[in-house]
Amino acid sequence: MSKLVIVGTVAFDAIETPFGKTDKILGGAATYIGLSASQFNADAVIVSVVGGDFPQEHLDLLSHKNIDISGIEIVKEGKTFFWKGKYRNDMNSRDTLATELNVLADFQPVVPENYKDADIVMLGNLHPLVQMSVIEQMDTKPRLVILDTMNFWMDCALDELHKVIRKVDVITINDEEARQLTGEYSLVVAANKIQQMGPKYVVIKKGEHGALLFHKDDVFYAPALPLKEVFDPTGAGDTFAGGFAGYLAKTKDFSFENMKNAVIYGSTLASFCVEKFGTERMETLKGSEVHKRLLQFKQLTQFEIKLT
Amino acid sequence: MSKLVIVGTVAFDAIETPFGKTDKILGGAATYIGLSASQFNADAVIVSVVGGDFPQEHLDLLSHKNIDISGIEIVKEGKTFFWKGKYRNDMNSRDTLATELNVLADFQPVVPENYKDADIVMLGNLHPLVQMSVIEQMDTKPRLVILDTMNFWMDCALDELHKVIRKVDVITINDEEARQLTGEYSLVVAANKIQQMGPKYVVIKKGEHGALLFHKDDVFYAPALPLKEVFDPTGAGDTFAGGFAGYLAKTKDFSFENMKNAVIYGSTLASFCVEKFGTERMETLKGSEVHKRLLQFKQLTQFEIKLT
Numbered sequence: 001m002s003k004l005v006i007v008g009t010v011a012f013d014a015i016e017t018p019f020g021k022t023d024k025i026l027g028g029a030a031t032y033i034g035l036s037a038s039q040f041n042a043d044a045v046i047v048s049v050v051g052g053d054f055p056q057e058h059l060d061l062l063s064h065k066n067i068d069i070s071g072i073e074i075v076k077e078g079k080t081f082f083w084k085g086k087y088r089n090d091m092n093s094r095d096t097l098a099t100e101l102n103v104l105a106d107f108q109p110v111v112p113e114n115y116k117d118a119d120i121v122m123l124g125n126l127h128p129l130v131q132m133s134v135i136e137q138m139d140t141k142p143r144l145v146i147l148d149t150m151n152f153w154m155d156c157a158l159d160e161l162h163k164v165i166r167k168v169d170v171i172t173i174n175d176e177e178a179r180q181l182t183g184e185y186s187l188v189v190a191a192n193k194i195q196q197m198g199p200k201y202v203v204i205k206k207g208e209h210g211a212l213l214f215h216k217d218d219v220f221y222a223p224a225l226p227l228k229e230v231f232d233p234t235g236a237g238d239t240f241a242g243g244f245a246g247y248l249a250k251t252k253d254f255s256f257e258n259m260k261n262a263v264i265y266g267s268t269l270a271s272f273c274v275e276k277f278g279t280e281r282m283e284t285l286k287g288s289e290v291h292k293r294l295l296q297f298k299q300l301t302q303f304e305i306k307l308t
Numbered sequence: 309m310s311k312l313v314i315v316g317t318v319a320f321d322a323i324e325t326p327f328g329k330t331d332k333i334l335g336g337a338a339t340y341i342g343l344s345a346s347q348f349n350a351d352a353v354i355v356s357v358v359g360g361d362f363p364q365e366h367l368d369l370l371s372h373k374n375i376d377i378s379g380i381e382i383v384k385e386g387k388t389f390f391w392k393g394k395y396r397n398d399m400n401s402r403d404t405l406a407t408e409l410n411v412l413a414d415f416q417p418v419v420p421e422n423y424k425d426a427d428i429v430m431l432g433n434l435h436p437l438v439q440m441s442v443i444e445q446m447d448t449k450p451r452l453v454i455l456d457t458m459n460f461w462m463d464c465a466l467d468e469l470h471k472v473i474r475k476v477d478v479i480t481i482n483d484e485e486a487r488q489l490t491g492e493y494s495l496v497v498a499a500n501k502i503q504q505m506g507p508k509y510v511v512i513k514k515g516e517h518g519a520l521l522f523h524k525d526d527v528f529y530a531p532a533l534p535l536k537e538v539f540d541p542t543g544a545g546d547t548f549a550g551g552f553a554g555y556l557a558k559t560k561d562f563s564f565e566n567m568k569n570a571v572i573y574g575s576t577l578a579s580f581c582v583e584k585f586g587t588e589r590m591e592t593l594k595g596s597e598v599h600k601r602l603l604q605f606k607q608l609t610q611f612e613i614k615l616t
Contacts, residue, residue, distance in 0.1 A: 090493065185398065188536045209517040212534060221608050223529040226520060228496045260611045294613060300529050301609050303568045305602060 002143070002249040004044040005115050006033050007134045008124020008238070009081050009104065010054070010072060013278060014097075016086040017232050025278045026058045027083065029124035029148070032235035035282040036242025036269045037122075038065035039290060040250040045115045047071035047134060049107045051078040061283065070112045078103035091230050092207060111137040119143045119252070122245040123168070124238060125150050128160035135167050144254050146170040147199070148241050151177045166198040169254075172241050174205045187212060188219070201259060203244070205237055213263050215256045222263045223300060225271040225293070232277045236270045239282065243269035268293050310451070310557040312352040313423050314341050315442045316432020316546070317389050317412065318362070318380060321586060324394040324405075325540050333586040334366045335391065337432035337456070340543035343590040344550025344577045345430075346373035347598060348558040353423045355379035355442060357415045359386040369591065378420045386411035399538045400515060419445040427451045427560070430553040431476070432546060433458050436468035443475050452562050454478040455507070456549050459485045474506040477562075480549050482513045495520060496527070509567060511552070513545055521571050523564045530571045531608060533579040533601070540585045544578045547590065551577035576601050 013027030030046045037044050045068035052074065062069050084098035109130055116139040123131040125148050135145060147168040153161045154177065165171060171194060179185055182193040191202040191214035202214040208230070210223040243266035244259075251258055268290060275281045321335030338354045345352050353376035358367075360382065370377050392406035417438055424447040431439040433456050443453060455476040461469045462485065473479060479502060487493060490501040499510040499522035510522040516538070518531035551574035552567075559566055576598060583589045 186536055186538075188534045206517070209514070210529075210531070219534050219608055220611075221518075221531040221534070223518070223531065226496045226527050226529070228494055230494075257612060261613050264611050264613060298613075300527055301611075303528070303572050303609075304565060305569045305572060305606075 001041070001043050002119035002252050003115055003117065004037060004042045004245060004249040005047060005071075005111060005118045005121045005134065005138075005142075006030050006037065006044055006124060006242075006245075007047040007109055007122070007131065008033055008126055010046065010048040010050050010058075011081040011083060013234060014082070014084040015232055015234050015277060017091070018087070018089055019231055020277070022277050024082065026061070027234065027278060028081065029126070029238045031062070031279060032238035032273065032282070033122055033124050033242035033245065034062055034067045035065060035279055036239040036273075037246030037249065038067055039243065039269060039285065039287065040246035041066060042246045042249040044068065044246070044249070045071045045112055047109045047111055049073045049075060049103045051080040051103045052076040054080045068112070068115070071110065071115070073110065075103045085234070087233065091233055094233075109134050109137075116140070120245055120249050121145045122241065123147045123164070124241070128153055128157050128164045131164045132160070132167070135164070144169050144248060146172065146241065146245055148172045148238070149177070150174075151180055154180055162197065165194075168199050170201040170203065171199040172203040172205060172237070172244070174207070174237065178202075178204050188214075201256075203263065205240060207233070207236075211240065211263055211267060213256075213259055215259070218256055220256075220260045220263060222267045224267060225296060225300065227271065227274070230274045233274050234278060235282075236273050239273040240266035240270040242266075264294070264297055268297055309349065309351050310427035310560050311423055311425070312345060312350045312553060312557040313355060313379075313419060313426045313429045313442065313446075313450075314338050314345065314352055314432060314550075314553075315355040315417055315430070315439065316341055316434055318354065318356040318358050319389040319391060321542060322390070322392040322406075323540055323542050323585060325399070326395065326397055327539055328585070330585050332390065334369070335542065335586060336389065337434070337546045339370070339587060340546035340581065340590070341430055341432050341550035341553065342370055342375045343373060343587055344547040344581075345554030345557065346375055347551065347577060347593065347595065348554035349374060350554045350557040352376065352554070352557070353379045353420055355417045355419055357381045357383060357411050359388040359411045360384040362388045376420070376423075379418065379423070381418065383411045393542070395541065399541055402541075417442050417445075424448070428553055428557050429453045430549065431455045431472070432549070436461055436465050436472045439472045440468070440475070443472070452477050452556060454480065454549065454553055456480045456546070457485070458482075459488055462488055470505065473502075476507050478509040478511065479507040480511040480513060480545070480552070482515070482545065486510075486512050496522075509564075511571065513548060515541070515544075519548065519571055519575060521564075521567055523567070526564055528564075528568045528571060530575045532575060533604060533608065535579065535582070538582045541582050542586060543590075544581050547581040548574035548578040550574075572602070572605055576605055
């Protein structure tokens with residue numbers, strides 16, 4: 001089992017979908033990544049920050065999932081990062097109704113000493129300078145640094161983002177963001193261009209259309225499980241990343257062939273995340289349920305044509 | 309080898325894409341279906357109509373691919389169906405610039421006597437009444453009737469379309485059309501509703517996002533091969549259908565497991581179709597090239613997670 005450092009937001013979300021709405025509930029990239037990675041009993045620490053308003057029960061939830069929370073700074077006099085969003089009817093697009101940075105505005109991440117030799121660093125969506133600071137704090141060069149980011153940073157911190165991209169092994173990014181980052185419409189061409197920027201592996205997330213893994217001339221495609229109903233897409237991308245990183249932490253095999261499996265695990269876990277509001281489904285998810293759904297993924301994708 | 313009856317347009321197309329434009333070239337649903345099915349040396353006949361302006365060389369091309377053209381009526385004093393379209397920059401949407409029905413307006417399909425006992429009937433996109441007429445001309449009930457249709461008939465001949473849908477075993481339809489036909493956004497729910505209308509198997513085509521095969525509670529997903537460049541999407545859906553039908557005609561196994569393979573063959577052949585304008589790529593396509601690309605499809609989709 002490799003050590004896994006997760007940096008990202010631990011936050012409050014308020015979510016509205018066509019199926020209903022929530023008050024402030026537990027959210028944040030690092031939360032979803034951690035809950036997902038916990039399926040693999042990864043030796044994971046979350047590096048993040050919350051305010052004095054953050055309930056102990058949320059921290060306890062993470063601890064009970066065997067996630068080390070010693071890297072979560074609590075700013076007693078501050079307020080926790082808050083995001084409020086509303087999904088449109090097609091569930092593929094959403095409007096941000098509120099973003100309150102609060103304690104995140106001055107966040108200086110601190111990697112706990114006993115994780116500075118971690119094999120894997122998962123940089124959840126955050127300001128590229130914060131992501132870079134985590135890389136720089138590592139005592140030994142991690143075997144695998146995975147970066148998740150979004151278009152927001154391309155708009156307002158592109159130079160800093162490029163500096164981080166140069167340092168990472170894997171980038172996970174959605175299709176429109178890959179196009180924005182490269183100016184290329186074809187995802188094959190975009191993935192090639194991103195590899196030239198640094199990462200040897202590029203994962204392009206296409207939401208309900210699945211995810212693509214690129215490495216040199218190799219491509220692997222994992223569909224999203226077709227679902228009767230997507231209840232709340234919040235956190236699906238982070239849950240995917242957490243499953244991807246958690247599986248690699250467990251297996252310690254960073255070959256392309258094993259990354260295919262990591263992508264399948266990521267897709268599998270994301271398919272649960274969207275079934276209920278927020279983190280609800282991931283909080284109660286059992287290994288036996290994951291196993292059953294992996295069988296569904298096999299039936300969904302595997303075929304029998306014999307070729308020599 | 310089963311006999312295969314293909315009904316659909318044989319036509320002239322004029323196509324404009326961001327990469328260039330063509331004059332009147334060979335097109336039509338039955339043309340693409342036939343060229344694709346010919347990869348399996350299917351004993352196939354095309355039932356269609358052309359005008360006196362249709363070049364003998366186009367008919368010769370089909371004959372040389374071992375497609376029986378005795379079902380193609382030539383109306384000497386008439387003009388061949390003509391479609392002109394222009395693709396937008398994303399290649400996913402197109403505008404129809406001209407549609408001249410010509411001889412298609414009064415088309416009365418005639419299935420040649422020696423194909424009235426065919427095992428498979430592939431109903432390419434045409435007026436539902438024409439499609440129904442072909443079903444009714446069969447002497448023996450075909451083992452498999454496959455229907456392709458489009459939103460145009462939902463708008464202007466919905467009752468007739470529903471009558472045909474009730475008679476078929478497999479429907480191939482694109483995602484937006486499945487939603488329009490059922491009023492359901494979820495493709496899982498839409499596919500269930502379509503099965504209640506008649507077809508036991510539903511294939512939903514998602515263009516660059518691949519295709520889904522539904523049967524009862526089973527789902528299979530075939531991605532589209534990620535390509536550096538889509539040169540011209542015209543005929544891709546028909547090429548998919550032709551590969552699907554041709555493979556089933558060759559193997560005579562209509563189980564869900566074998567239909568998975570048929571979907572993979574359909575996707576594989578469609579991935580060639582879009583590489584050049586019109587039918588150009590399909591005219592010269594070799595079996596060895598198909599074989600090589602099937603290997604790519606395996607690498608693209610197959611993974612190694614061991615589950616019991």
